[in-house]
Amino acid sequence: MNVITCYKIVPDDQDIIVRDDRTLGLEKAELEIGQYDLPAIEAGMQVVADAGGKVSALSVGPKLLENSKLKKGVLSRGPADLYLVVDDSLAEADTHQTARTLAAAIQKIGDADLVLCGEGSSDLYAQQVGPQLGELLGMANINAVSKITVEGDKVIVERTLEDEVEVLEVSLPAVISVTTDIVQPRIPSMKEVLSAGKKPVTQWSLADIGLADNPQTMETINTLAPELAERKQIIIEGDSEEAVNELWENLRQELQ
Amino acid sequence: MSAIKNVWVFSDKQDILAELCAGARQLGEKVTVLLIGNQSAADEAIKAGADHVYLMGELDDSRMVEDFLPTIEKLVAEHNPDLVMFGNTKRGKLMAGKLAAKRGTSVLADVIEFSEDGTCKRRVYGGAAISTIKSNAEVAIATVGGGVFGPQALDESRQGTTENVDFVATESKVKCVERRAKAGATVNLSAAKRVVAVGRGFADKEDLKMAEELAELIGAEIGCTRPLSEGLDWLPREYYIGVSGVMFKPDLYIALGISGQIQHMVGCNQSQTIIAVNKDKAAPIFKQADYGIVGDLYKVLPMLIEKLKSGK
Numbered sequence: 001m002n003v004i005t006c007y008k009i010v011p012d013d014q015d016i017i018v019r020d021d022r023t024l025g026l027e028k029a030e031l032e033i034g035q036y037d038l039p040a041i042e043a044g045m046q047v048v049a050d051a052g053g054k055v056s057a058l059s060v061g062p063k064l065l066e067n068s069k070l071k072k073g074v075l076s077r078g079p080a081d082l083y084l085v086v087d088d089s090l091a092e093a094d095t096h097q098t099a100r101t102l103a104a105a106i107q108k109i110g111d112a113d114l115v116l117c118g119e120g121s122s123d124l125y126a127q128q129v130g131p132q133l134g135e136l137l138g139m140a141n142i143n144a145v146s147k148i149t150v151e152g153d154k155v156i157v158e159r160t161l162e163d164e165v166e167v168l169e170v171s172l173p174a175v176i177s178v179t180t181d182i183v184q185p186r187i188p189s190m191k192e193v194l195s196a197g198k199k200p201v202t203q204w205s206l207a208d209i210g211l212a213d214n215p216q217t218m219e220t221i222n223t224l225a226p227e228l229a230e231r232k233q234i235i236i237e238g239d240s241e242e243a244v245n246e247l248w249e250n251l252r253q254e255l256q
Numbered sequence: 257m258s259a260i261k262n263v264w265v266f267s268d269k270q271d272i273l274a275e276l277c278a279g280a281r282q283l284g285e286k287v288t289v290l291l292i293g294n295q296s297a298a299d300e301a302i303k304a305g306a307d308h309v310y311l312m313g314e315l316d317d318s319r320m321v322e323d324f325l326p327t328i329e330k331l332v333a334e335h336n337p338d339l340v341m342f343g344n345t346k347r348g349k350l351m352a353g354k355l356a357a358k359r360g361t362s363v364l365a366d367v368i369e370f371s372e373d374g375t376c377k378r379r380v381y382g383g384a385a386i387s388t389i390k391s392n393a394e395v396a397i398a399t400v401g402g403g404v405f406g407p408q409a410l411d412e413s414r415q416g417t418t419e420n421v422d423f424v425a426t427e428s429k430v431k432c433v434e435r436r437a438k439a440g441a442t443v444n445l446s447a448a449k450r451v452v453a454v455g456r457g458f459a460d461k462e463d464l465k466m467a468e469e470l471a472e473l474i475g476a477e478i479g480c481t482r483p484l485s486e487g488l489d490w491l492p493r494e495y496y497i498g499v500s501g502v503m504f505k506p507d508l509y510i511a512l513g514i515s516g517q518i519q520h521m522v523g524c525n526q527s528q529t530i531i532a533v534n535k536d537k538a539a540p541i542f543k544q545a546d547y548g549i550v551g552d553l554y555k556v557l558p559m560l561i562e563k564l565k566s567g568k
Contacts, residue, residue, distance in 0.1 A: 013382045013519060024385050035486075095353075096362040124380050124387075126365035131353025140429030141354065144346040160438065161346050162269070167434035174429070180486065180493070217361040221388040223380060226522055231530065232546040237537065239551025244559040247531070250547040251560070254508050254529050255474060 001053030001150065004109065005044040005079065005116045006102055006133075007037035009061055009070055010123040018225040031064060033073055036118030036125075038185035040178050043148060044116050045078040045186075051150035055079045056109065060101040062091035066203070075196035076188035082201045083109055085209060094218040099132035104209040106137060114155065115175040119144070130177030140174035146181045260338045260374065265306070266290040266328065266351070267343025268321045270297075272402045276341050277305035279405030283370055288337065290328050292321065295418065302416035304408070309416060313423045320432050321347050325354055326424040332359075336395055344399035352399050361393035367400050382482070383522035403446035403504070443477055443494050450476035450508045453497060453524065456483055457513015457534060457553050461490045466557045467512055473564040476510070481520050497523035513553050516541025533557070 011029030019025055033041075044055040057079040059065055065084050075082055085105050093101070106112050115137070117130035127143070134141025146165075147158035159166040160179060170176070188196070206212055234250065236243045263284035267273040273289070280287040289306040291298055298309040312327045313319075332340060332355065340355070342348035344366055356363045368386070369377040375390045376398065391397070445451065452471040454464055464478075471478050478495060485496040497504065497520060509527035513534060514520060521544050524530065532545035533553045542548045549556055 013384060014517070016381055016384055016518075018384070018518060024381065094362040095365070096356065096360065099357060122382070125382075126363065126378075127349050128353045128356070128363045128365050131350045132357040132363075135354040135357035141350070142430050143350045143353075156433075159346075163438050165436050165438050166432055167436075169431045169433050171429045217392050218364070219390045219392065221375060221390060223385050223387040225385050225518070226525060228521070228544060229525060231544055233543065233548070234546065235542050235548040235550060237550045239535075239549065239555040241559060243549055243551060244556055244563075247533075247547060247549045247556070248560060248563045251510075251531060254531070 001048060001051045001113050002111050003044040003047055003053060003055045003114045003116065004058050004083075004106055004112045005037070005041045005055060006058050006129070007041065007074060007118070008034045008059060008121045008123075009065055009067075010034045010121060013123065022224040022227070024223060024225065031067065031070060033070070034118055034122045036120050036122055036180060038077070038118075039180050039182050040116040040118045041074065041077050041079065042183045042185040043178050044114075046183055047114065047148060047150060053113070054081075056081050056083060058083045058085075058102065058105055058109070060085040060090055060098060060105060061093075062086065062088045068197075071201055072193065072196040073188075075199045075201075076192045077186060078192070079199070081199055084201065084203045085206065086203055087206045089206075092216075092220065094216055095126050095128040095132055096217045097214050099129050099136055100214055101206070101209070101211060102129070102133050103136040104211045105204065106133075108204070108209050113172050113174075115139070115173070117175065117177045119177055119179050127177070130175060134175030137173075137175060140170045140172070142168060142170055142174070143177040144179055145176050146179045148176065148178070148182070259372075260284045260370075262286050262288065262335070262337040262339075264288045264290060264332070264337040264340045266340070266348070267345065268292070268347045269343055269345055269402075270300075271407070272343035272345070272348075273301065274304040274410075275402055275405050275407055276343060276400060277301055278408035279305075279370075279400070280341065281305040282405070284338065290324075290331065292324055298418045300410075302418075303410040303412055303414050305411075305414070307416050309418045311418055311420045319423075320428070320430070322351060322430070323426075323428055324423070325351050326426045327421065329355060329358055330424050331421065332395060339396045339398060342397070342399045344401040349399055352397050356397045359393065359395060359397070361391065361395075361397065364389060364391055364396060364398035367398045368404055379522070382519040384518045401446065402444075407447075443492075445477055445479055445495070445497065446504055448477035448506050450474055450510075451479050451497075451504075451506045451524070451527070452476045452510045452512065453479040453481070453514060454484060454491075454512050455481040455514030455520075458484075461488070463554070464490060466553075466561065469561055470510070470512075470557065470564070473561065474508075476508070481514055481517075511541055511545070512557065514541055515539045516544055
């Protein structure tokens with residue numbers, strides 16, 4: 001079983017600052033593996049632990065992917081090798097451009113039985129790359145998967161929808177987008193971190209994967225922090241009975 | 257996407273479908289619904305705002321909702337509407353993505369506002385910011401959640417047309433072998449008038465019972481901050497206020513033990529009134545609150561519950 005898990009490098013959104021003109025400052029934000037992608041990597045490791053085979057990690061994006069700490073970060077979580085498609089034009093890639101780039105890379109890697117994606121990226125969270133990728137590759141394609149069991153040449157998955165759970169038989173090869181509930185991602189051991197540096201990394205350009213022409217399908221005109229509403233800001237200090245009484249009077253008015 | 261004339265709507269959830277029909281009325285000149293169901297469901301869609309309904313057939317054990325996508329693809333290719341809106345359920349997101357890939361474009365995902373100039377808005381960075389985006393495609397494809405347009409009254413006298421279309425069969429690579437109700441409570445925060453939200457100020461999962469009691473007394477839904485649903489697993493993901501595309505505009509929002517990071521505040525920013533309980537005077541939540549108390553929620557909450565019970 002050849003498993004490819006896709007991931008995105010994103011800024012830690014806890015460190016994003018809002019400037020006075022409502023634009024965002026990302027300079028201080030540390031880069032990390034998307035938090036929704038970590039369970040997909042771990043789910044891939046579980047699949048090969050049960051059914052045998054190999055997990056490869058794959059990411060497409062700008063030059064910052066080359067950061068050795070980030071490369072070790074993903075490899076320390078289990079994958080045997082890593083593939084990167086690096087081009088600075090991918091920094092602002094829309095979901096179609098990302099899916100097309102991943103599809104071309106997966107075709108070049110070859111022989112994929114199962115491609116795993118997180119349920120969305122933790123920065124833009126469109127939840128679209130997995131569904132588009134599956135269609136572009138012409139593979140079985142399903143999202144919201146919370147459990148995967150390999151059975152011969154297919155997988156049995158549980159899909160958690162808004163108010164029901166489906167059990168589905170999915171033929172291979174397949175692209176599956178998984179939820180964060182599927183498995184708790186590991187915290188890499190020191191041994192895993194040390195061995196990660198020795199694992200093979202293959203880096204391609206867009207030309208290497210035959211994708212020199214990959215135009216934008218969507219424009220982002222601007223990204224601004226929302227304007228905050230004016231608030232009364234009547235703040236009472238202390239948790240004495242008197243203070244709570246005052247809060248209660250305010251609450252009581254609101255409840256009428 | 258420039259001027260929007262023809263808007264098409266699909267959703268596997270009846271309530272979202274009705275909202276999108278009403279919203280599509282405000283956006284475009286002609287509203288067309290892609291429907292899985294029977295004539296009476298089509299009549300409902302017309303009352304909600306549809307001018308035309310394509311009846312694609314009904315669900316049965318052999319057909320998943322997703323199996324109707326080839327029929328949708330064919331109709332879209334034949335008629336080239338300006339905008340196709342999918343309700344942003346899990347199924348809606350998958351189907352929108354597959355359709356977009358087929359047509360060589362992206363999806364305008366979880367749109368929270370459409371403008372007349374063809375641009376639209378969506379939340380990014382966990383809600384810390386809003387991007388204004390625009391599709392370059394001839395047929396723009398979007399996912400839109402319940403609450404964006406809000407529920408509208410049905411117009412019983414509205415007239416529309418219904419057309420039966422042939423189901424386009426394809427070999428499905430995904431087969432449903434079992435379907436069961438999801439365990440645990442479902443929550444519909446986007447429709448809630450009152451919300452009691454809990455944060456890291458609670459030391460133990462057991463203590464959330466106090467918040468639940470308060471919520472029950474005032475008829476509120478429970479919501480939480482990200483760490484409680486994603487780090488601690490105290491509450492399911494559906495309770496988490498921030499990242500999803502669901503709009504959230506309650507009349508009253510009570511924040512208990514929530515510091516008020518921007519990612520969370522954006523989720524509740526549209527609340528009419530915000531009340532905050534937090535022991536840290538410097539917590540950012542107080543800058544965004546109408547009423548607040550700087551105190552220990554373990555003292556404040558039992559007193560408030562007592563007062564609610566006694567009514568004094």
